[in-house]
Amino acid sequence: MTGRSDEQMARAVFAEHGRAMQLYATRLLGDRELAEDVVQEALIRIWRHPEVLTNGQGSIRGWLLTTVRNIVISRARARAVRPWEIPESPTHPAAVEDHAGAVVASVTVHAALDTLTAEHRAVIEQVYLRGRDLDEVARILGVPKGTVKSRAHYALRALRKAMQTDDVWERRAQ
Amino acid sequence: MTQHDLDELAAYALGALGADEASRVEAHLGACADCRAELAELRQVSDELDRLPVETFVHEPPEGDRALRRALRRIRDHRGRPG
Numbered sequence: 455m456t457g458r459s460d461e462q463m464a465r466a467v468f469a470e471h472g473r474a475m476q477l478y479a480t481r482l483l484g485d486r487e488l489a490e491d492v493v494q495e496a497l498i499r500i501w502r503h504p505e506v507l508t509n510g511q512g513s514i515r516g517w518l519l520t521t522v523r524n525i526v527i528s529r530a531r532a533r534a535v536r537p538w539e540i541p542e543s544p545t546h547p548a549a550v551e552d553h554a555g556a557v558v559a560s561v562t563v564h565a566a567l568d569t570l571t572a573e574h575r576a577v578i579e580q581v582y583l584r585g586r587d588l589d590e591v592a593r594i595l596g597v598p599k600g601t602v603k604s605r606a607h608y609a610l611r612a613l614r615k616a617m618q619t620d621d622v623w624e625r626r627a628q
Numbered sequence: 629m630t631q632h633d634l635d636e637l638a639a640y641a642l643g644a645l646g647a648d649e650a651s652r653v654e655a656h657l658g659a660c661a662d663c664r665a666e667l668a669e670l671r672q673v674s675d676e677l678d679r680l681p682v683e684t685f686v687h688e689p690p691e692g693d694r695a696l697r698r699a700l701r702r703i704r705d706h707r708g709r710p711g
Contacts, residue, residue, distance in 0.1 A: 460703055472690030478683040490695045497699035519681055563676045564684060579685045581644045582677055588644050607638035614673045622676060
């Protein structure tokens with residue numbers, strides 16, 4: 455890889471995913487400067503693993519956010535301070551670096567989301583991540599409530615199919 | 629919900645129903661093994677979504693570019709090294 459394309463890659467990754475990494479690292483660390491250092495390190499890691507961008511296995515966003523999380527955790531451990539709770543799901547042990555299987559699983563879930571159309575993805579985003587109820591989502595998206603429900607159903611089935619194909623649950627268990 | 633309504637069930641699995649709608653779904657679930665099985669499958673997916681950080685869905689451009697500039701400096705330094 456030439457120097458110029460290295461730099462273009464880093465710039466493109468940062469332009470598309472930089473804000474998500476900044477917000478995630480800041481949320482985990484509670485400190486913007488420390489977060490910036492973690493984002494920088496994540497960019498270096500993807501520069502060292504350019505195959506992530508091209509191998510078509512999973513999503514770049516998923517890989518980067520998982521990498522951010524792992525950097526935060528390994529730094530907390532390296533400082534030999536008691537690692538603070540990493541706010542993730544209750545079933546996910548706090549402050550434990552993801553095992554390879556779990557990393558693949560979380561990247562795969564991101565990738566499954568990438569397979570949804572914008573319409574279906576928007577419903578998942580609004581309902582699930584923003585915690586909105588059906589009436590709000592219908593109003594925001596400008597579609598009838600029944601349409602929101604049928605898109606939610608279609609999206610969940612499509613996600614399940616994509617996750618099954620990639621053995622998400624089997625990888626979780628590894 | 630007195631009969632199968634899979635769309636309603638999906639909204640229920642995502643926690644998007646109001647209290648009245650949710651209790652109607654629950655009444656139906658109590659009497660319908662098919663819908664309970666369907667709900668279990670939908671829940672597997674929603675549990676995976678639960679693990680995703682909310683930043684998965686951030687679309688805004690980055691604020692500032694210090695992290696990028698520092699990464700680029702390291703990349704250039706690495707190139708400048710012999711071997």
